Amino acid sequence: MDHVEAGLRREPPTDLSDVGEDVGLRDRIRAEIASGGPMPFVRFMELALYDPDGGYYRAEDPRPGMAGDFLTAPELHPIFGATLCVGLHEIWERLGRPDPFILREHGAGTGALALAILGAADDPAFRAAIRYQPVDIDPRRVAAFRERMVASGHGEVIVTANDSPFDGVILGNEVLDALPVHRVRQRDGRLMELAVTTDTAGQFREVEIEPTTSALQTRLAGESVELAEGQTAEICLALDAWIAEAAAPLARGLLLLIDYGAPAAQLYDPVRRRDGTLRAYVRHQVHDDPYRHVGRQDLTAHVDVTAVERAARAAGLATIGTTTQAEALMGLGIEERLRVIQADPATTFEAYTHLRSSLMRLLDPAAMGRFRVMAFGRDWDDDPAADPLRMFAYRLPTTR
Numbered sequence: 001m002d003h004v005e006a007g008l009r010r011e012p013p014t015d016l017s018d019v020g021e022d023v024g025l026r027d028r029i030r031a032e033i034a035s036g037g038p039m040p041f042v043r044f045m046e047l048a049l050y051d052p053d054g055g056y057y058r059a060e061d062p063r064p065g066m067a068g069d070f071l072t073a074p075e076l077h078p079i080f081g082a083t084l085c086v087g088l089h090e091i092w093e094r095l096g097r098p099d100p101f102i103l104r105e106h107g108a109g110t111g112a113l114a115l116a117i118l119g120a121a122d123d124p125a126f127r128a129a130i131r132y133q134p135v136d137i138d139p140r141r142v143a144a145f146r147e148r149m150v151a152s153g154h155g156e157v158i159v160t161a162n163d164s165p166f167d168g169v170i171l172g173n174e175v176l177d178a179l180p181v182h183r184v185r186q187r188d189g190r191l192m193e194l195a196v197t198t199d200t201a202g203q204f205r206e207v208e209i210e211p212t213t214s215a216l217q218t219r220l221a222g223e224s225v226e227l228a229e230g231q232t233a234e235i236c237l238a239l240d241a242w243i244a245e246a247a248a249p250l251a252r253g254l255l256l257l258i259d260y261g262a263p264a265a266q267l268y269d270p271v272r273r274r275d276g277t278l279r280a281y282v283r284h285q286v287h288d289d290p291y292r293h294v295g296r297q298d299l300t301a302h303v304d305v306t307a308v309e310r311a312a313r314a315a316g317l318a319t320i321g322t323t324t325q326a327e328a329l330m331g332l333g334i335e336e337r338l339r340v341i342q343a344d345p346a347t348t349f350e351a352y353t354h355l356r357s358s359l360m361r362l363l364d365p366a367a368m369g370r371f372r373v374m375a376f377g378r379d380w381d382d383d384p385a386a387d388p389l390r391m392f393a394y395r396l397p398t399t400r
Helices: 014-019 023-036 041-050 079-094 112-120 124-129 139-151 215-222 238-247 305-314 325-331 334-343 349-363
Strands: 101-106 130-135 166-173 182-187 190-198 204-209 232-235 250-259 279-282 285-287 298-300 318-324 372-378
Touching: 023 041, 023 190, 041 182, 041 190, 041 298, 079 112, 079 124, 079 325, 079 334, 079 349, 101 112, 112 130, 112 139, 124 130, 130 139, 166 238, 190 215, 215 232, 238 250, 238 305, 305 318, 305 372, 318 325, 325 334, 325 349, 325 372, 334 349
Parallel strands: 101 130, 101 166, 166 250
Antiparallel strands: 182 190, 182 232, 190 204, 250 372, 279 285, 279 298, 318 372
8 A cells, every 4th residue: 555645636636526434334333332332443443344245455456556546566576576585585595595575465465566677587496496475465466366377477486375384484464564553542641442433424533542452551651652641543453463363373584564654762752743643545646534435445554673573573473674665666676677668679679768757756765665574584594794784684783
């Protein structure tokens, strides 16, 4: 999900009225509130995004792309995946060229990242070792992914994800930001949790309730975070279980996560982040009302990098490092790849113009360039002599 706000309108214009909402999902949420009282926001977000019969990510058609609601880096241009392939090849080499070499992609979606990686894997031995495992919340997406790979000539490398231990890389590009979050607010020196209720007209509105779990205060205290009076924040408790489950089958290799976020001290800054980071995305526009277009708009929140690092350690992974997407792509030679494409006589002016504009967005610190690239390893023989930027997968420079 390209949840970068640069270049996007912050308030949806009235012409988004035709987006509507999933009426069945809306009514089920209302009924649950009527029977159980105010619904913690984390439950509302879970239903809005993942309800089997109306959630945003359970729709038949995938949401990314120019015709959808947002763009991710792989959909923006194949150069992202092609450049990432350089790092994956280096990981394969460092692991001793395992065959098979598993690439398990969570949130595989349309297959844009897989197509770019497989298309750029020009070492025959490396290409032959790759087995690609798509993971998605909806089985229809996995089936569509497989069909697209078969149509593109890559069908033989696509395998079903299972619990068997493997050597390889687990990829998660803009996945953590869509995990349901608790919303909290500091009120009169106490931590309160935000919940959803309905008014007399049946419209959703926000109320403050006592925290539903002590884990919220424990998370903040563990990160030495003190919210300012009136400050609103998001806390993603779900990422601990997600990382533990995702990393469980990894015998040797890396968990590589790319997302927008910040260490806790920055994420919960009382001046820059006083109102939190929750955003809604629809038709490439961004706003901050999660109660519009229920089931028809994406909801996201910035990722707590500190919490991710702690969860990875708890899952038995070693933190290799964190850098920005711009630094990682530069270190993997994206500029040289651009020059090669530019020098190719087959490259049209239109194609080169599109590539240049895409590259600027991928590297721009005001856009995707500031995304965090987080690498965690298991049974990984780190090499302190490796170049800290070029060999980004071995020892990422820590940036704060």
